[in-house]
Amino acid sequence: MIPGKIIKFLEKGKVKYEILKHRTVYTAFDKAKTLKVLEKMVGKTLILKTDGKLAMVLILANKNLDLQKFKKLAKALPAGRQVKKIDFASERLIKNKFKGVKVGATPPFGNLWGLRTFIDNSLMKEKEIILNGGDYNFSIKISSNQLKKILPDAIFGNFSEKKK
Numbered sequence: 001m002i003p004g005k006i007i008k009f010l011e012k013g014k015v016k017y018e019i020l021k022h023r024t025v026y027t028a029f030d031k032a033k034t035l036k037v038l039e040k041m042v043g044k045t046l047i048l049k050t051d052g053k054l055a056m057v058l059i060l061a062n063k064n065l066d067l068q069k070f071k072k073l074a075k076a077l078p079a080g081r082q083v084k085k086i087d088f089a090s091e092r093l094i095k096n097k098f099k100g101v102k103v104g105a106t107p108p109f110g111n112l113w114g115l116r117t118f119i120d121n122s123l124m125k126e127k128e129i130i131l132n133g134g135d136y137n138f139s140i141k142i143s144s145n146q147l148k149k150i151l152p153d154a155i156f157g158n159f160s161e162k163k164k
Helices: 004-012 028-035 067-075 091-097 121-125 144-150
Strands: 017-021 043-050 053-060 063-065 086-088 116-120 128-135 138-143 155-157 160-162
Touching: 017 128, 028 128, 043 091, 043 128, 053 063, 053 121, 067 086, 067 116, 067 155, 116 121, 121 144, 121 155, 128 144, 138 144
Parallel strands: 053 116, 116 155
Antiparallel strands: 017 138, 043 053, 043 086, 063 160, 128 138
């Protein structure tokens, strides 16, 4: 089931969304296959440490994070928001920070946890996106416009690359 904290967040944000129930999946690739949708419709959430603080990064299932492009974007942010050091967060750190949410199923709503959210521009080309819902059996279907509405402080950029 999708954690109540996430449902409350979506309801409070007054966005339209749909909850999708599916078989247990652990990857965005498997989610796309299970739901019989294109990989470019499924978002995957990455948790990074930026200057020691956690941040969420949302890219499409058919892409990989281009760390060089991401670093370039993070260093080019306005003064006071720039990032110099970037690492992937450990599973233990993720487990401790996101209580009630399964590791690998974290929804990309950084503002729900007081974190910065970075969204790759390729997501905004899709009319609808399927996101992690905090559980391996449930996902959230939302339009790209509604995603923008619920994440007003998100930082957009081009920092993904096609999977090789």
